[in-house]
Amino acid sequence: MPSSEIIRRVEQIARHSCTSLYTPPVCNDPIFTPLFTSLFTSIGFSAGAASFAASVATAITTTALTIGLQLLMAPKPPKPEALKVPLAQPIPYRIWAVGRTRLAGAYMLWESKGHRLFAVQAIAGHRIKSFNRYWLHDDEVTIDGSGWVNSPGGGRYASTSVKIESRLGLPTETPYADAVAEFSSEGLWTNDHRGDGQASVCMFAGATRQKDQNKRFPYGVPQLSVEIDGTLCWDFRDPAQDPEDPSTWQWSQNSAVICAWWLCFSEFGFGLDYRKALLPVLDLWKEDADICDENVPLAGGGTEKRYQCNGTETTENGPKAGLNAILATCDGHLVSRGDGARILTVGKFRESRCATLTDGDIIGHNKQNDVLFEDEINRLIPKFTYPATDYSTSDTDYFEDTDAQLEAGRVLADEAEYPWVHSWRQARRLGKRDWLRVREKVSGSLDVRLSGINSVYARWVRLDTPKRLPSMNGKLIENRRSVLALSKAAGFTMDYVGHPDNIDEWTPATDEGAQPPVPAKPNAVGVPTPVINAAEAKPNNGSVYIRVVIVDPDDPSLTPVVRYRLADTGSGSPGTWVEQGFPDAVASGGFVELNTNVVPSDKLLEVQVAFRTAGGAMSDWSTTETVVSTSDPVAPAALASFIQSASAPHLGNAVFSVTTPNDGHVKAVKLYRKATGSGLNTAVDTPIATLSVAASSNYSYTDGDATRTNMLTNSDFSAAAPPPTLGTGWTVSAGKANHAAGSTSNLQWTGLSITATRTYRYGFVVDSISGVGAAHRAALTGGGGVVSGSITGTGQRLGSLVATTNTGYAIEGNSTTISQIDTAVLFEQTVTCAPQGVWDYYAVPVNGSGVEGPPSGPVTVTIH
Incomplete structure (x- = not known):
């Protein structure tokens, strides 16, 4: 609750900012207080204070720029095509990478000695998770255990002519021994050239006799590029990860998790203090990270995560360029709160992120019911980065309004750019959201007095304006940008657009569109690379197989080969590949469906496809798809009952009775203890116990020490004292x-x-x-x-x-x-006592594959 002085000042400001009756400020709002305590309390509030406040926090709201003039004027990360060529400049800009991406970095060493060439390339100015794939020019190559490139055929890179080594960018790295051996005597590259904290690769290439040179190096001096899994991030949903200890962080493609890293933890980012920027609103960040990880069904079967982020940027551009690229992957809306907190709202409407503006909160407005002809858009083309075309820019099926095109007399097209999106389906989902906003047409600005401050921090605003804006009364608008505007006798100016009611509707069968075409790209032996359309786990009588759908190569002589491996064997390293050929595969409707043998159940698998010719030659392997091999996808039914079965007071323990439903899918029940009112999030919360159960059975569980007794006699005062x-x-x-x-x-x-x-x-x-x-x-x-x-x-x-x-x-x-x-x-108290306090207990039924059913609870218990 703000002090009476703050309330007095706010009321005074509101009176002087209008000539009509004002709406009293909502002084007990948790968002309202920090802005004024951080900006106004210490400096008073006058004309000078207003200008100071404006300089501290001019732009309160930031939204992703993907369309139009603002995007054209904004700095952008480099195009993915440019990233595949190593930079050669005296002092290159630092490079950073998130998610999974392909890049070549910048040369740190490019020197030849005799017939040998050495190239050391800085890939990223931070630690990364892994190097996944390697290309020499556009030839994808593999390396053996010593780093020597395996020839893809045709004599290319044969006879141990090229060697590739890599470093992940650990705090203390290991120098490249081959380069040190060649150049340490000249002082050009010594053991001191470790590249601490710098992910890098080293390529050694040896020339051969003139008659074989063009066969071994058909494109001249080899240019190395790599696919990497980029930075490690603090996932604030995982209690095992410590924001102060980067060694506990994990790799992530989650847009919200990456945004938090960029704001607070990257040395190239905004450098915010996470204790101020994230912790006060951490529950909101967790909610949006969970939305990014929601599984969206696909038309071809299976699912994919709603919002993922993969990209590369350099320090040539300021932090805002990277922020916009990240926000564009999730239709993001970022708020800078007065106390330094940041609130991210990704693209999924929720009433909890919606505020209300009334007639009394608005002192001026500008409304446009349509757009000028030169600003009209009747076709929108989503563009993204496509791994299937070697990480180049591609586009999806476009969205268009043919009636509007007929009225305009021509197609008025624009592009929506999502360069850090690697899924064409995700690009289509984002494109549809932008397209619906474009066609909404209604836009404008509102001058909002301080009483409407809650709306400034909300992404969506509902208008209660029967007098000032009767045509918009009851409508929902989207806050696209809000700034402090104290010089205009208002608290803030808010730019808005109409909010489409159907913006979250998505029907995969009709909305996905067609998969973007992938031009045939033969490898060194002339075999094209397969293109995966979908990959999903299919349960079958307690086991599971992988269904892989590829685009028909229109060549019956090619035999598809599927291979899979465990993404992590438990040691942090992937398992060995298991291959299966499909000589009898038949194309249908432009696709070929491949169903593998039984694969390990309930594991994260990496899946690839290649073609084998009649002569045994192999194509390059396709891009990697990840699949969770869930053998039982059916969630169990809710528990029949979950109660606390012991009488109060609960001395260091709570006793529960669990009755399972008549459902063969239920195999276990997870029990959770949470601080009362904090809610349950099974994605990150750790269960206190997991009970192995069967259907239609009763179980008991005691949390804590059941041996404790009350040392006080007549503690309920049922008898006259003493005692006590x-x-x-x-x-x-x-x-x-x-x-x-x-x-x-x-x-x-x-x-x-x-x-x-x-x-x-x-x-x-x-x-x-x-x-x-x-x-x-x-x-x-x-x-x-x-x-x-x-x-x-x-x-x-x-x-x-x-x-x-x-x-x-x-x-x-x-x-x-x-x-x-x-x-x-x-x-x-004993060491086995349950912690003292008021707790909410939950019970969650789980099937054999870990799929959860509806939670039961909370059952609130006071533990003495």
Whole structure:
């Protein structure tokens, strides 16, 4: 709650900013307070203060730029085509990469000696997860265990002529021994050239006799590019990851997780303090990261994540270029709050991110019901980066309005750019959202006084404006950009567009469109590379196989070969590839469907496809698809019952009874303990127990130590005292202990067996309390007294005391206290006791593949 001075100032500002009655500011709003305490309290509020505030936080809201003039004027990351050629310049800009991408980096060393050439390339100015694939020019190549390139055929790169080594960019790296051996004597490349914290590759190429040179190096000096899994990020949903310890971070393609990394943790980013930018609103970030990870069904079967981010940028551009590229992958909307917090809202409407503006909150407006002809768009073409075409820019099927084209007399096309999107389906989903906004037409700006500050921080705003904007009354608008505008006698200016009611509707069969074509690209032996359309796990009688759909190569002589491997064997490294050929595969409708043999169940698998010719020659392997081999995709039914079965008080434990449904899919029940009111998120919350169960059965579980007993007799005051001994002003009646004002005195139990250095938990219920400064205290008495702090208010009161040489326990009421208490508890804490406090317990049924059913709970329990 802001101070009365802040409220007074805000009301004064609102009065002076209008000539009509004003709406009182919502002073108890948790978003409202930080802006004013951070900007206005320390500097007062005057004309000078206003200009200072404007300079501190001019743009409050940032949205992704993907269309139109603003995009053309904004700095952009390099095109993916440019990234495949190594940069050769004296002082190259640092490079950073997120998700999975292909790039060549910049030369740090390019030197020949004799017939040998050495090239060391800086790939990324930070640690990365892995190097996945290698290209020499456009030839994809593989390397053996020593780094030598395996010839793709036709004599290219044969006879150990090219060697590739890599470094992930660890804090202390290892120098490239071959380069050191060649150039250390000249001081050109020594053991000091480690590249600490710099992901890099080193290529060695050896020339051969003139008659074989063109066959071995048909494109001249080889140019190396690589596919990498980029930076490691702090995923704030994972309790095992520590924001202060990068060694605990994991690789991610989640747009929200990457955005948080860019704002707070990248040395090339905005450099915000995560404790201020993220922690105050961490639940909101978790919500949006979960939305990014939602599985969206595909028309061809299977699913993909809603929003993923993959891209590369250099420090030639400022942090805003990277931020816009990230936001464009998730239709993102980022708010800069007054206290330094950042609120991300990705593209999925939620009422919780919606605010309301009334007539009294608006002092000026500008509304446009249509656009000028030169700004008209009747065709929108989504563009993205396509791994299937060697990471080049491609486009999807476009969205168009033929009636509008007939009216305009021509096609008025524009492009929506999503360069860090690698899925054509994701590009289509994002394109549809932008297309619906384009065709909404209604746009404008609102001058909002300070009473409407909540709307400035919200992505969506509902208008309650029957007088000022009757045509928009009850409509939903989208806040595209808000800025401080104190010089205009308003608090803020908000640019808005109409919000389409159907923006979240998505029907894969009709909305996906067609897969972008992939031109045939023969490898060194002339075999084209397959193009995967879909890959999904298919359960079958308790086992699982992988269904892979590829684009028909229109060549019956080619035999498809599918291979898969475990993405992680448990050691952080992938498993070995398992191949299966399909000599009888038949094309249908432009596609070829391949169903593998049984694969390991409930694992993350990497899947690729290649073609084999009748003569045994192999194509390059396709881009990698990841599939979770879920053997049982059917979620179990909800539990028949989940209750706390023991009577209160709960001394260091809670006892639960679980009854499973009549459902053969249920194989386990996970139990969770959460701080009351915090909600359950099974994606990141760790269960306290997992019960193996069967259908239609009853189970019991005790959380904590069930051996604890209350050390206090007559603790419910059902009998006249003693015990306890009643100090002055204490009485017992009707099952309650009562304290009267007049003296500080104790309600005391003596002769207790208390062990020094042990911790004793206490608790009692305060039914009522009054009096100026009224309070209780709890104490271990006799010997060296141990006393708690003041305990005020009503309700259940809990705490603990560490014993010295004590023999008793007391509850003190001070001289002004008039109170009534009940149910006093004292017991020795053990290491197996459940934590003290008020907890919400949940139970979640799970099938054999880990698919969760509906949670039961919360069951709220007070643990003493």
